[in-house]
Amino acid sequence: MSQLFARNVTLFSPVQKIGAAVLWLIAEIGRLALFTAKVGRSMGLNYRGASGSLSSQMLFVGVGSVPIVLLTALFTGGVLALQSYHGLSGGPLANTQVGRLVALSMLRELGPVLAGLMLASRVGAAIAAELGTMRVTEQIDALVTLATNPYRYLVLPRILACLFMLPMLVILANTVGIFGGWMVAVHSLGLDGSLFMSAVFSGITNEDLIMGLVKAATFGLMVGLMATYHGFHAGNGAAGVGTATTRAVVYSAVAILITDYFITAVFV
Amino acid sequence: MAQAPAILLDNLHLAFGSKVVLRGANLQVATGQTQVILGGSGSGKSVLLRCVLGLLQPDQGQVTVLGHRPTLQQPTEHAALMAKCGMLFQNSALFDSMTVWENVAFTLIQQRTTLAAAKKIALEKLGMVGLAARVADIYPAELSGGMKKRVALARAICGNPSLVLYDEPTTGLDPITADVINDLILKLQKELRCTSVVITHDMHSAFKVADRIAFLYEGRFLTEGPVATFKNSSNPYVRQFVEGRADGPIALQN
CATH class of the missing domain: 3.40.50.300 (P-loop containing nucleotide triphosphate hydrolases)
Structure with missing residues (x-):
């Protein structure tokens, strides 16, 4: 008891706190890597339920997220048009530049990032809560005792669904975002619609689209990994599921924003 | 020495952090x-x-x-x-997204036994634990605690462990x-x-x-x-x- 007490006292030292946080972060990255390796190793297995699960997860992750992602994209495109018009002081350049700015910002940045963040909050939370509940009610242990690999049966379909479906969602988001920008440009800012569209198509290249889709796939993988990892390792009881869900969403969002910087830096 | 023991625990120690749970457990189960x-x-x-x-x-x-x-x-x-092996969990740990018979025949279904055959075996196992065929198509949430235990038991013995x-x-x-x-x-x-x-x-x-x-x-x-x-x-x-x-x-x- 006295030993425990002494350890608690020394933990108040700020240097030790920083050290403990760094150690925790390194350990957490290690655990995530091990988790990923276990998922990867399970790929060779095949269960009837797992393949059915992949299609139903793709439906949930992809089709189910369409409304919220499109709504977000539509208004983002509109805001981009307003902001770039304002940035160009509404001058003569506006007709030829607003479309270009909207399209570039959507394709390279806002399409993947916002769709990724929406995926994290809608799908990441749901996956973490579902797997967390299965963990605390011993359903994951039950899977193991029924000779079924939970990484293959539960985790892999969910990660793959996020990985495949986010790029699809981003393509839709880009299209609708540019449409939102066009609506605002033409009907609110009084710009020429055909000039706007020609600015869109002359402004973007294949590289912009590819960069956006690489981001989307990476963010999808991040969300899938973070959500399944935290759900799979949920602590005890209802509080454990709650913590796992919060962590899944927060860490997904943080991971999206950090990797976004690095992918952009590589491509630019 | 007739037969090797089914389970042999040799001097098990296990601690979670400072909380020591096992301190040298030895057991043979014939x-x-x-x-x-x-x-x-x-x-x-x-x-x-x-x-x-x-x-x-x-x-x-x-x-x-x-x-x-x-x-x-x-x-x-x-x-x-x-x-x-078959394991009966304390809280039954039935898969709540599946019906009773899908729970019982879970392993068979995953290993691609035809669904009709799997259901037949599931009904047979449910019979062994004294449950009627009419519970086969409902979900675990609709069962009482005792019935859940029996379904979980049927699932545990489904592979003739x-x-x-x-x-x-x-x-x-x-x-x-x-x-x-x-x-x-x-x-x-x-x-x-x-x-x-x-x-x-x-x-x-x-x-x-x-x-x-x-x-x-x-x-x-x-x-x-x-x-x-x-x-x-x-x-x-x-x-x-x-x-x-x-x-x-x-x-x-x-």
Whole structure:
């Protein structure tokens, strides 16, 4: 008891706190890597339920997220048009530049990032809560005792669904975002619609689209990994599921924003 | 030496941080026996069972189950071992997204037995635990606690296991349902000719189903032997537990 007490006292030292946080972060990255390796190793297995699960997860992750992602994209495109018009002081350049700015910002940045963040909050939370509940009610242990690999049966379909479906969602988001920008440009800012569209198509290249889709796939993988990892390792009881869900969403969002910087830096 | 023991626990130690749970647990469970492991709350019973299943690795010591080391580090070997084991979880742990028969036939369905054949086997197993075919198509949430236990038991025995583990099978059930479960344990033992390990703190259940009883206290076994020997044991810890007294050498944890 006295030993425990002494350890608690020394933990108040700020240097030790920083050290403990760094150690925790390194350990957490290690655990995530091990988790990923276990998922990867399970790929060779095949269960009837797992393949059915992949299609139903793709439906949930992809089709189910369409409304919220499109709504977000539509208004983002509109805001981009307003902001770039304002940035160009509404001058003569506006007709030829607003479309270009909207399209570039959507394709390279806002399409993947916002769709990724929406995926994290809608799908990441749901996956973490579902797997967390299965963990605390011993359903994951039950899977193991029924000779079924939970990484293959539960985790892999969910990660793959996020990985495949986010790029699809981003393509839709880009299209609708540019449409939102066009609506605002033409009907609110009084710009020429055909000039706007020609600015869109002359402004973007294949590289912009590819960069956006690489981001989307990476963010999808991040969300899938973070959500399944935290759900799979949920602590005890209802509080454990709650913590796992919060962590899944927060860490997904943080991971999206950090990797976004690095992918952009590589491509630019 | 006739046959290798179904389960061999050799000097198991396990701690979670500063909380020591197992302190040198040794146990042999002979093939075909019903071994009851008795112990109070927090004595390490469930942790011990998780070690047997390979869900936890002991810090020290060895677990041998049906001649294999259960470890999740080798998922393929572990799955092969699990195919020979059945586990009844304390809270049943049924898959709530599946119907009763899909739960029972889970492994068969995953291994691509035709659905009709899988359902037929599931109904047969439900019959073995005394459940009518009409429960097959409903979801676990609609069942009572006792029925969930029986469905979970049907699922555990679906692969005709040679080892069945029960984690507190009668806890939380009314006395009559609890006795139905006791009878089922005895009946399945006869029909499957399997080795059974029952973890419980229910003395009535223990005396009814056991061939041998081991008493787990603070992470190690104090006594192990046939039921009659256990009943007449003079060990003060065992006496206190059997008689269910608050005063004695076993202090309540606080």
